Every structure is written in structure tokens, then in C-alpha cells.
Amino acid sequence: xxxxxxxxxxxxxxxxxxxxxxxxxxxxxxxxxxxxxxxxxxxxxxxxxxxxxxxxxxxxxxxxxxxxxxxxxxxxxxxxxxxxxxxxxxxxxxxxxxxxxxxxxxxxxxxxxxxxxxxxxxxxxxxxxxxxxxxxxxxxxxxxxxxxxxxxxxxxxxxxxxxxxxxxxxxxxxxxxxxxxxxxxxxxxxxxxxxxxxxxxxxxxxxxxxx
Amino acid sequence: xxxxxxxxxxxxxxxxxxxxxxxxxxxxxxxxxxxxxxxxxxxxxxxxxxxxxxxxxxxxxxxxxxxxxxxxxxxxxxxxxxxxxxxx
Numbered sequence: 001x002x003x004x005x006x007x008x009x010x011x012x013x014x015x016x017x018x019x020x021x022x023x024x025x026x027x028x029x030x031x032x033x034x035x036x037x038x039x040x041x042x043x044x045x046x047x048x049x050x051x052x053x054x055x056x057x058x059x060x061x062x063x064x065x066x067x068x069x070x071x072x073x074x075x076x077x078x079x080x081x082x083x084x085x086x087x088x089x090x091x092x093x094x095x096x097x098x099x100x101x102x103x104x105x106x107x108x109x110x111x112x113x114x115x116x117x118x119x120x121x122x123x124x125x126x127x128x129x130x131x132x133x134x135x136x137x138x139x140x141x142x143x144x145x146x147x148x149x150x151x152x153x154x155x156x157x158x159x160x161x162x163x164x165x166x167x168x169x170x171x172x173x174x175x176x177x178x179x180x181x182x183x184x185x186x187x188x189x190x191x192x193x194x195x196x197x198x199x200x201x202x203x204x205x206x207x208x209x210x211x
Numbered sequence: 212x213x214x215x216x217x218x219x220x221x222x223x224x225x226x227x228x229x230x231x232x233x234x235x236x237x238x239x240x241x242x243x244x245x246x247x248x249x250x251x252x253x254x255x256x257x258x259x260x261x262x263x264x265x266x267x268x269x270x271x272x273x274x275x276x277x278x279x280x281x282x283x284x285x286x287x288x289x290x291x292x293x294x295x296x297x298x299x
Contacts, residue, residue, distance in 0.1 A: 001242050006254025028297065036298040045291030046215045049283040053222035056264065056279055057229040058240070066238040083294070090290040094282060100259025153242065162251050170245055177241040199214070 001067070001153045001174070002095065002110050005103030009160040016156065017108025023116040024089055027082040036083065047075060048087045055091065059184055067181035072118030072145030073126070073189045077138050078196070081123040088115030109156050118149035134197065135190045142189030143182035150178035219283055226279040227272040230264075234271075 008016075036044070051071035058066040071091070075084035089111045095101040102110045122145030129137035154174030158167025239247075246253070261281065265274035 001240065003242070004253040005256045007246070007251065031297045036294055038298055041291065041294045041298055042212060043215070044294040045287040046212070046219060048290030049287040050215070050219045050222060052282050052286040053219055053226065053279055056226045056275070056282070057222070058233045058238075059229075060232060060236045060238050064238055065241050065244055066233055066236070067240060086293055087290055090293060091286055094286045094289060096259070098260050098282060098285060099264050099278060100255065100257060100262045101264070103253075103255065104257050150241070157242070157245070163245075163249055166249060169249070173245050174241055 001070075001113070001150055001178070002092070002102030003106035003113075003153060003157065005105050007103070007157050007160060007162060008106055008109060009162075012156050012160055013105050013109065016106075016112045020089075020108040020112040020116060023112070024085060027085045031082050031086075040079070040083075044079065044083060044087060047078060048090050051075060051087065052091045052094065055095070059181060061177060061180050065177050067146075067177055069181075069185045069188065070114050070118050070146045070149050072114055072149060073122040073138070073141035073143070073185065074192055076119045076123040076145065077126050077141050077189065077193050081119050084119045084123070085115050088119060109153070113152040113156070114149040117152045118145040121145065121148035135194050138193035139186040139190040142186035143179075145189075146182040146185045147175060147178045150174040223276070223279040223283060227275045230272055230275045 051069075051074070054069045054071055056068070058068050060066045070088075072084065072088055075087045078084075079087060092102065092111050092115060093107065096104065096107050096110070122141040125144040126137040126141040129140060151171060151174060154171035155167060157163050158170035159165065163170060245251075261274070261278050264278035264282075265271055266277050269277070
């Protein structure tokens with residue numbers, strides 16, 4: 001769902017660049033104040049690399065389309081929303097600058113969709129259910145992370161002139177396919193979180209400190 | 212950490228297989244489908260160093276594999292660097 005150059009109207013491109021910059025800036029500011037646990041720094045890098053590789057896997061969805069994981073859910077669950085935003089932003093920046101996946105003029109929008117909206121919505125879904133069932137929370141984080149990013153993308157292109165303001169086409173189509181992909185991402189997120197918390201129980205303790 | 216790196220390794224090995232599967236079924240992403248249906252064309256102003264996860268001169272699957280390795284290493288270094296800067 002990386003938006004290429006030429007899809008967005010200038011005001012939308014500028015607005016999403018601004019929103020992404022403010023969000024990342026706030027995340028950096030808050031993390032600097034709070035400090036990152038030194039022991040988690042390698043996890044930060046490895047998770048970013050894993051999300052990059054996972055985003056390269058395009059899952060064929062029966063019916064004629066394919067979609068890739070976003071990774072906003074697993075990043076939000078394992079790292080918390082602030083670090084997750086930076087992880088997704090790193091991934092998307094490399095995809096754009098090295099591989100031309102997503103346009104330079106849409107980099108702000110792509111970071112905003114997957115790295116800000118996806119992460120925040122996934123995190124809210126997770127904390128809402130975490131106390132009852134961590135795996136259900138992780139499933140929903142995976143689902144909401146992918147779907148919210150897709151809907152945000154649908155809104156932005158749907159409000160752009162080149163798509164003839166067909167927002168009532170773009171949003172439902174983006175939603176529907178990612179709602180299906182989100183089920184796969186949800187299960188993958190739940191499986192990964194369940195496995196990781198069993199093998200490395202201290203992985204999730206940072207959330208307690210953070211709140 | 213070792214296990215985490217194994218997972219990244221497995222994901223990297225999977226990328227050419229998924230690329231092949233995508234080729235086989237001929238599906239593309241919803242965003243691309245919408246653009247095609249509404250007659251919207253891409254207008255790239257920058258193609259990247261390894262455009263679309265390919266390496267020029269190599270077949271697409273080897274290109275995808277190399278892209279996955281290069282990308283994972285670069286992303287790791289960027290994210291690791293950012294967190295080191297914030298960790299101080």
C-alpha cells in the first residue's frame with residue numbers, strides 16, 4: 001500500500017508530510033526524555049529488519065489481489081507506540097530511498113499511514129484487550145494495524161484529483177482487501193507475540209514502566 | 212537474539228518464493244488495482260538504487276533475494292543507529 005509519486009494532490013502530500021514529521025518528532029522527544037532501555041536496542045534493529053522482510057511477502061488473496069503485512073501491530077505490541085513509529089518510519093524510508101517503493105512526494109503519507117495511524121490504532125486495540133487475553137489483543141493489533149493504514153491510504157488517494165475524488169471507491173476497496181489480509185497478519189502477530197512472551201517473558205515488561 | 216535473526220533469515224529466504232507465487236497468480240496490490248481501474252498512472256520521479264526490489268542484470272528472483280538481504284541489513288543499521296542515538 002505504498003503510495004507512489006503522482007497519486008496525491010499537493011495539499012494532501014504536504015499535510016501528511018507535516019503530520020508524519022510532527023508525530024515522529026514527538027516520538028523522538030518523548031523517547032529522549034524517557035530514554036530507551038539499552039538492552040532493547042538490538043531488538044529495535046532486528047524487529048525493523050524482520051518487518052522489512054515481512055513486508056516483502058505479498059500474500060495472494062483469493063479473488064485477484066495480493067497484499068503484504070504492515071507490521072505496525074507487532075511493533076506496537078513489542079516496543080510500544082513511540083518506538084514502533086520510529087521502526088516503521090525506518091522501514092518505509094529505506095523502502096522508498098533504496099527500492100523506489102513508494103514515492104518521494106508520498107513518503108510523508110506512507111509513514112503517516114503505516115507508521116503513525118497503523119501503529120496508534122494497533123496499540124489502542126492491543127491495550128484495550130491485553131488484560132483479558134494477550135493473544136486476542138495481539139490478533140486485533142495485527143488486524144487493525146493493517147486495516148487502519150489501508151483506510152488512511154484510501155482516504156488520501158480518494159481525496160486526490162487524479163482519482164477523481166472517488167473516495168467511495170478507494171476506501172471500501174482498500175478496506176475490504178486488507179480486512180482479509182489483516183486476518184493473516186492478525187494470526188501471525190498473535191502467534192509471534194505468544195511465542196516471544198513465552199520464550200522471553202521480560203520482553204513486554206517495558207509497557208508497565210512506560211505507563 | 213539468535214532466534215530473532217533466524218526468523219529474519221527465514222523471511223528473507225521466503226521472499227523469492229512469494230515473488231514467484233505472486234507472479235504465478237498474477238495478482239497485484241489493491242492500490243495498484245484501484246489505480247488501474249480508474250486509469251491512474253504512476254509518475255515516478257525517483258526509482259531508487261535497486262528499483263522495485265530488483266538488481267539490474269539479474270533474474271527477478273535472485274534480485275528479490277539480494278534486495279531482501281540488502282534491505283534487511285540497511286533497515287537494521289538505520290533502526291539500530293536511531294535507537295543508539297536515543298539511548299544516550
